Amino acid sequence: MKFRRTLLGLAAAATALGMFSTGAMAQAAYKPEYKMSLVLGPPTPWGQAGKIWADLVKERTQGRINIKLYPGVSLIQGDQTREFSALRQGVIDMAVGSTINWSPQVKQLNLFSMPFLMPDYAAIDALTQGEVGKDMFKTLDKAGVVPLAWGENGYREITNSKKPIKSPADLKGMKIRVVGSPIYSDMFTALGANPTQMSWADAQPALASGAVDGQENPLFLFTVLKMQNVGQKFVTTWGYVADPLVFVVNKEIWASWTPADQAIVRQAAADAGKQEIALARKGLVEADKPVLKDIAAMGVTVTQLTPAEREAFVKATRPVYDKWKPTVGADLVAKAEKAIAARQK
Known part of the structure; x- marks a missing residue:
């Protein structure tokens, strides 16, 4: 009996040592x-x-x-x-x-x-x-x-150095820097623009020199980087993607x-x-949208689309939406559309 207790004690000690070693190894890792x-x-x-x-x-x-x-x-x-x-x-x-x-x-x-x-x-x-x-x-x-x-x-809004953008026709021929994802090239091509894929590091000098007319990004980036200093004098809030x-x-x-x-x-x-x-x-969900006021105070023209003006962009990009639905997954898109329709505003 004593011998058995000794064996059990040794086994318990070995288990404890093993647990300690495992914990120590995990910590050491x-x-x-x-x-x-x-x-x-x-x-x-x-x-x-x-x-x-x-x-x-x-x-x-x-x-x-x-x-x-x-x-x-x-x-x-x-x-x-x-x-x-x-x-x-x-x-x-x-x-x-x-x-x-x-x-x-x-x-x-x-x-x-x-x-x-x-x-x-x-x-x-x-x-x-x-x-x-x-x-x-x-x-x-x-x-x-x-x-x-x-x-x-955040929502990606469009800026440019040429003129206010209120309709797809205003984008015709504009060189717009877009991110390296094919759907963005498709969208801006559908809107009549000339999309140019480049990293943000390359985009800033391209905007400053006028090699590129505009870009799309969340508005916090406009204020942080003071984009009016690289020629971006016009902002349109259209909320096309987030x-x-x-x-x-x-x-x-x-x-x-x-x-x-x-x-x-x-x-x-x-x-x-x-x-x-x-x-x-912050600054975009409040009724007076202070971020837009801050941007306007920089000497920038801020355009907020009416529902009818926005609908023209929706219609112009609908073929892109339909083209990409199978790539994303038709069931996933349908589930997303259903969730959005049922949302609490």
Whole structure:
């Protein structure tokens, strides 16, 4: 009996030692620093998303997980269209990424770039916070990353150096810088413009020299970068697409963390996402839209389309919508349309 108790004691000790070793190995496997990729840095809402997330994770893990921000997609030489592949391959540990930039690798993400699908912020929320958002996260997980939360880059409005844009005819022949996603080239071609794909780093000197007439981006970027100084004297708010952001982690990195730390990182992403969405919408959801007033005060002509004027753009881009529906997935588009129709405004 005594011998058996001794054996049981030894077994318990071995188990405890094994558990300690496993825990120690897991802890030892943590990297001293994790690399987070961002296209934009602070003071933009996008950059703030990364900073808030990193700060919350460091605080809540008592420094076990330290994250360094790499804005300007500097980990991949500034090529934002390569970010998702680099994340999946482990070149990047984690990211707050754009659905537009990742859509060449994950075709379903083109949903958010379907022209004039989302008429208001309630429509965006109906998608990201509902069943469509859950479907997107399953798709991203299958594509090789761990998605945790949604953020927002905002509605993309059009600016130019030539004249107010009130109708598709006003865009005819204009050279417009677009992101490197084919649906954007299709949309601006349908509107009679001459779309030119280039990185944002290349776009700024092209706008300043007049080689490119205009561009489309969220309005916070206009104020942060003072785009009136690169010839952008006209702004039209048309809300043709919005760009949700996604907080993700590389799968191997995720698996290296304890379940407790995974839960902390997930909750921190959700908390950061909520804060960042509020930052991205600030000045645009209020009745007097102070951001538009700030832009007008810079000597810029701000045009807000009437419903009838906007409808002309919707009609002109409808063939692009229909063309891309099979690529995105007809069932997914139908589910999105249904969710938006049922939204609470």
